[in-house]
Amino acid sequence: MRCRWTLAALLLATMALGWPATAGATQTVKLSAGFSPYRLGKSTTLKLGLEIGVAGTSDGLPSPVTRFEMHIPANLELIGSSLGLSICHPTALLANGSEGCPTDARLGFGSAQIKVPVGPEPVTELASIEAEMGPPVGEEIGVLLYAEAGSPVAAQLIFPGVLFGGASQSLSTSVPLIPSLPGAPDISMVSMKLSLGPEGLTYFKTVHGRTVGYHPEGVALPGRCPRGGFRFAADLAFADGTTASASSTVPCPASVRH
Amino acid sequence: MGSKMKGMGDGGGLLHGLQGAMRRRMWLMIPAATLGVIAAVVPSAPAHNGPSAVAAKTLVFNVNSNLRLVGRPGHVLNEKGTFTGSQSGTIAIRFTSVTSTSGGATFAAYSSGGSISGSTTTKGHVVGAKVYFTGVMSVTGGTGRYAHASGRNLQFSGVVDRRTFHATTHMQGSFHL
Numbered sequence: 001m002r003c004r005w006t007l008a009a010l011l012l013a014t015m016a017l018g019w020p021a022t023a024g025a026t027q028t029v030k031l032s033a034g035f036s037p038y039r040l041g042k043s044t045t046l047k048l049g050l051e052i053g054v055a056g057t058s059d060g061l062p063s064p065v066t067r068f069e070m071h072i073p074a075n076l077e078l079i080g081s082s083l084g085l086s087i088c089h090p091t092a093l094l095a096n097g098s099e100g101c102p103t104d105a106r107l108g109f110g111s112a113q114i115k116v117p118v119g120p121e122p123v124t125e126l127a128s129i130e131a132e133m134g135p136p137v138g139e140e141i142g143v144l145l146y147a148e149a150g151s152p153v154a155a156q157l158i159f160p161g162v163l164f165g166g167a168s169q170s171l172s173t174s175v176p177l178i179p180s181l182p183g184a185p186d187i188s189m190v191s192m193k194l195s196l197g198p199e200g201l202t203y204f205k206t207v208h209g210r211t212v213g214y215h216p217e218g219v220a221l222p223g224r225c226p227r228g229g230f231r232f233a234a235d236l237a238f239a240d241g242t243t244a245s246a247s248s249t250v251p252c253p254a255s256v257r258h
Numbered sequence: 259m260g261s262k263m264k265g266m267g268d269g270g271g272l273l274h275g276l277q278g279a280m281r282r283r284m285w286l287m288i289p290a291a292t293l294g295v296i297a298a299v300v301p302s303a304p305a306h307n308g309p310s311a312v313a314a315k316t317l318v319f320n321v322n323s324n325l326r327l328v329g330r331p332g333h334v335l336n337e338k339g340t341f342t343g344s345q346s347g348t349i350a351i352r353f354t355s356v357t358s359t360s361g362g363a364t365f366a367a368y369s370s371g372g373s374i375s376g377s378t379t380t381k382g383h384v385v386g387a388k389v390y391f392t393g394v395m396s397v398t399g400g401t402g403r404y405a406h407a408s409g410r411n412l413q414f415s416g417v418v419d420r421r422t423f424h425a426t427t428h429m430q431g432s433f434h435l
Contacts (some may be wrong), residue, residue, distance in 0.1 A: 005396065042332070043332070044261075046429050077333070078384055079335070079353070079382070079384070079389050079418065079420070080331045080335060081331070081420070082420050082421065084386065085387040085420060085421055086386050086387070087385070087386045105386075134386070139381075139383040140383065141383075141384050141430045217330075220331070220332035220333040222333045223333060233341065
């Protein structure tokens with residue numbers, strides 16, 4: 001009974017404040033993928049982008065993402081790279097941010113655009129994201145996505161992920177619901193950009209007693225482009241129970257296109 | 259990924275270079291009775307005179323190898339180094355991939371008496387800088403006194419350090435000569 005009352009009150013409050021009604025709306029997802037630099041057989045940085053919207057509207061508020069799974073071509077493997085040489089522990093990451101982790105645990109970085117439902121128009125906020133090598137999850141690679149936002153909602157969050165290897169390689173990440181204001185809907189993510197690789201990363205090592213910075217080796221592209229190009233896909237689950245998928249292909253370089 | 263395995267010891271650049279150096283080495287056959295590692299060439303046929311006198315021989319081995327990366331790290335890791343244990347010599351391993359579900363490598367080991375080559379299928383996992391792998395190995399051929407070497411389901415395990423790309427491996431089992 002009390003629960004029913006609370007839900008009714010929340011619904012009324014939401015309607016009074018004029019938040020966009022997105023319950024039951026269909027979420028849309030657009031995925032982009034690319035390599036920088038793009039040279040077969042060489043180390044690269046993987047660039048991924050997600051855009052989330054609501055079907056039929058250009059500025060609708062999508063339901064919060066609760067999980068995303070990024071499918072990565074199987075022939076991009078970590079073994080030949082020197083990314084994520086150390087392990088970052090979630091407790092250190094939460095306590096001190098990315099500075100609490102060894103620099104050579106960093107796998108990449110990015111940003112997310114989130115919408116905070118305050119007032120009739122949701123406020124857009126930018127959060128920074130850092131990807132760190134986490135403790136292994138069973139026999140798989142643990143990846144921690146650390147997101148930090150400032151205003152109007154200040155939050156530091158860890159999205160724990162697992163990089164599954166093999167023929168169906170994927171990065172699977174749980175996203176916790178992020179509360180905004182008391183009684184208001186949770187924060188929604190509308191876009192995310194993630195760069196995984198040496199671009200913009202500096203590791204340090206000791207050479208003859210001196211600390212020297214260097215760029216780690218990124219994931220190596222295979223010497224041959226797979227037929228049809230490098231295929232990426234994303235599967236997202238939303239708090240309203242719906243799911244959405246998207247795919248993107250990085251075409252083979254013009255000189256080797258099949 | 260396992261399908262990317264390719265035979266070694268076929269005159270490829272890395273292995274061809276190693277072969278010359280290897281010919282100067284001897285495989286040390288150490289009596290198993292005096293060492294924990296077992297090394298013996300034993301007849302698999304009963305030790306009596308009779309119609310089954312044509313005895314296929316079995317080489318039991320248990321070796322550890324230390325390897326260094328040749329060239330740059332990348333999609334394929336070419337490693338070369340030495341192995342010691344029940345036998346010794348030099349070895350080249352080409353890792354094509356090591357993932358939690360599948361992976362592969364090919365290898366060629368050389369001695370003054372000849373060489374053996376083969377392939378492995380592996381499963382591995384990454385813990386920070388280390389990549390641990392285990393798998394099974396097949397001996398698919400050889401040269402010299404090992405020209406007819408063959409064997410399956412031999413044990414193969416090891417670690418690749420992604421800071422230096424040094425690798426250590428352990429190989430154990432027996433194969434037919």
